[in-house]
Amino acid sequence: MTLGGTDIELFSPVLILLGSAALAVTADLLPRKVERGALPFISLGGVVAAAIALVSLWGRNAEAFGGSIRVDGLAISMGLAACAATALGVLMSASYVRSAGVDFGEYYGLMLTSASGAVMLAQANDLMTVFLGIEVMSIAVYCLTGITRDREKSAEAAMKYFIMGAFSTGFLLFGIALLYGAVLTTGGADGILTSPSQLSLLRLDALAAVPATSPLLAAGLALFLIGACFKVGAVPFHAWTPDAYEGAPAPVAGFMAGAVKAGVFALVLRAAMVAFPHLAVEWSGALALVAAATMILGNVCALAQTNYKRLLAYSSIGHTGVILTGAVVSSESAGAASAVVYYAVSYVVMTAGAFGLVSLLARESGELEELHQFSGLASRRPAAAAAITLFMASLAGIPPTAGFMGKFLVFREAVSGGTFLWLAITGIAASIVSAYYYLKIVVAMYMREPEKGEEFAPGPDRWGAALGIAAAAIATLALGILPAKILAWCDAAIAAIR
């Protein structure tokens, strides 16, 4: 294999993110005061540059590094979703991390490294890169979860997340080994000596050539899906999610909810379309059950939550179910895959905004996270309350927001496809249930009196969080009001793969 400029060009978004991560870490050499001010800008600059690199690759449909990396519409759109989650995460972090005492270069370095893993995962075209992308993304997120380690919840969350994550990696890796075995034992082995490289045996599209009857392929697919479901927190592999989201610093929770999902769902869609089209009935049937359980359990458990971040964690489980529904339906309808991309982008902005409010309202004494603390917020902080209302409406799926359009697109595809009509009905019912707990917060903010001693005084220097929330709010509205243009992009992104 010879490497050329094209390889580097196609891989440049990942390289830019890694470069800016290195810059952020070495900024420790600057005087402390300069470093503090510079870190968010270095990180934001890196993310924006990576996003520009991704956009400049738009329309390309090419492979790099001997086929390990594939740059196409799916990779670019999900990569951009991950970049959006990272940019919002950096903005939300800017002032939050200072009051938490963790505003050093490694914080941003880990976030950017994790983002590079997510973008890599969206581009991954063979099982080796898939595995490494997932690991780069996850390891950095485990560390970020526990970075405020003097808070007991944060340390506990990181430990749980790490152990469950490592466990799920075991499933994924064993699945990959079986899939490799499936390729080797059927036909792949004949070509091993003539094949240009061993790497080509790990390619996702090599799996499509394995007969559907191969027991190794079925077992590998099952373990592979279990690993992916663990990473996005789908029921019954969701147990780590509430603890991890509650314990993680708020900007990290918003970042990981968006970026990790963007990366893993890019992988799920790519695997569904490129690697396992001949097993569509099997995987879509299994994932449909998972999706239904995820939507029901996520939204029902959220009803009982009294902690804002924990509530958002269960809500994220519910949303994972909706995105999974889209992935399931993509087995029979081409439109569903672009609906998944649309939903992923919408989810990134609205969830970053929802977690961002915690960063904005965080005080020196800790985060504002119990729901009763939100009582009467509207009279003291009208703008913040309005932003929370917008994000809650979007998460609940109320028009004219991104969340409504996303759910509408996914469920429309499910209804028109026919096979998964029951899944659409389950999802719509679950969304109606979810409206209760989202609106409960809005009611508390607008219709209750503030609690005694609750001043909602603005924290010092919250420009970053304010800017991030404003950006997320504008994006949430824009995706809801003007979906046609963005949906056309999503369609174009997916069209090249089929």
Added chain:
Amino acid sequence: MSHSVLRETFFVIFAFLAIFGAFLTVSRRNPMYSAVSLILFFGAVSGVMMILSAPFLALMQLMVYAGAILVLFLFVIMLLALREEELGEERPWPLQLLTGIGCAVLFGLLAAAILRAPSAPAPAVGGDFGSPAEVGRSMFAEWVLPFEIVSVLILAATMGSVVLAKKHLDRPEPAEEPADTHGPGGGH
């Protein structure tokens, strides 16, 4: 005894040793015993690699895992000096039984899938397969991208562990919660 029978015999021996070592690793309550059982597992796996004509990898496995990493594990466990009561409660037996049954079912399903797979003869490899030169060539030519990404992965893990273990948190108002700095994750 023919060459292939000998190879299969050794494979079965090493495979059983590996499974036995792995089982001991997860079933011992004392982490010291677990770590020592892990040596057995690593050694057996390196034996399997030797049978698969990858002597260089087998040697690396022994040196890096059974040697360096395991010694590190043992040092950490010794430094922690866990007492009996710190090891935590043993799980109730119904839970242990349930876990065991779950593992057995999963094992059975996977074994069934693997046994039912068509058994193709292992593809022949070149004469210098597994030699240091060949490993180096494939690592830095064909597998260069994964190799570089692994280094990023290790860098991220290093960064994370340094931050989690060493970096002191400079909260603006430590006066409010003075006990905070001695929380889990510990001092610096």
